[in-house]
Ligand code: BES
Ligand code: MN
């Protein structure tokens with residue numbers, strides 16, 4: 387490990403510059419205008435894996451964006467770690483809220499990142515975190531210190547629902563066989579409070595279209611007499627939560643796992659300041675389901691949120707119109723043991739049932755995913771905890787995340803292996819928002835910590 391440290395010190399500036407190069411390629415998976423850049427990013431990742439010493443590199447085409455595969459098998463008898471990450475990023479808009487170009491990375495110091503943070507779309511989610519693994523691998527390879535086999539599967543469609551990854555997993559289950567999946571695509575509590583992600587929420591994502599009259603109408607001539615689809619949709623959406631912010635869809639909570647008082651107590655002991663939280667977000671108060679704390683509301687409880695809503699006239703000035711149509715995109719975050727298909731069905735039935743006769747509704751489901759919880763008593767988590775202990779000098783705190791990575795539930799189903807989620811970002815890193823960033827401390831700490839996981843996991847597996 388001393389050798390790794392020396393090599394890291396010699397090369398860390400290059401590690402940073404390579405990440406900046408990666409961030410300059412706008413790999414926005416949601417927008418077909420960027421398809422060429424997405425493909426270029428896959429090539430970049432493949433080349434860097436090759437440079438680092440990986441073999442059997444493949445850029446695997448899918449019905450959507452390609453999946454990059456690479457491996458280093460040093461001895462089939464040794465354990466194998468499969469690294470999963472994504473090289474695609476969220477769209478950068480709203481562009482005018484960025485202080486610097488989303489694909490022109492710059493380094494700035496912040497209160498939480500006094501050693502500097504890299505500002506760019508994908509810096510934290512997930513290019514920066516994914517690339518830590520490529521560099522940790524380079525470090526181990528260059529020093530003949532890789533203790534086990536390693537496989538990389540880096541996809542380009544995570545931000546659009548990973549629809550082509552499941553068939554890929556099933557087709558290549560043999561090639562992807564491994565003993566553990568390792569992912570860095572989540573966050574930790576703070577730079578001096580390391581934590582390991584032990585849960586993800588599932589997701590049901592739905593688009594609704596409400597149609598009133600057959601055309602836009604004069605809002606004076608017809609207003610007051612014809613159902614306005616935007617007014618109607620607003621009321622329908624408002625009715626989906628009661629005064630306790632409980633979701634009113636019948637059956638919605640039926641399968642929700644009841645978390646023990648003991649576990650709730652433990653999760654509420656994690657360092658967290660509600661005042662800092664409000665200050666960061668510039669909100670007067672938090673809001674959520676009655677009877678639960680903010681930490682619980684963002685981890686063990688399901689949610690329903692409008693992600694976007696539109697219709698009618700939204701241009702400059704005032705146009706007096708009673709619109710024909712109104713739209714909304716709605717996400718529901720799910721917890722164990724909810725099932726995304728069942729929730730989508732319950733939502734659809736309920737939404738159709740509450741529509742007044744004055745409108746028609748059309749409900750279209752988008753991608754979804756299942757929730758997961760990973761155990762803390764297995765060698766997977768324990769090896770990761772030891773790795774953090776080695777580099778942070780502190781025992782990490784297990785924490786469930788509010789976000790979703792749908793493929794994680796499938797890893798266990800298809801490959802039958804557990805996942806370890808070593809996230810090195812911070813919740814304040816503004817992923818999916820303007821001015822996304824990733825601390826240089828976090829990037830380097832990740833590169834330093836990952837090899838310890840390999841070491842401890844291999845030792846645990848062999849003992
Ligand atoms: N890396 C995130 C998920 C995440 C973020 C998990 C923070 C835990 C903490 C991932 O890239 C993501 O954004 N996932 C989407 C779901 C996907 C189906 C579009 C999400 O959670 O909205
Ligand atoms: Mn991600």
Ligand code: MN
Pocket residue numbers: 476511545817818
């Ligand atoms: Mn994301």
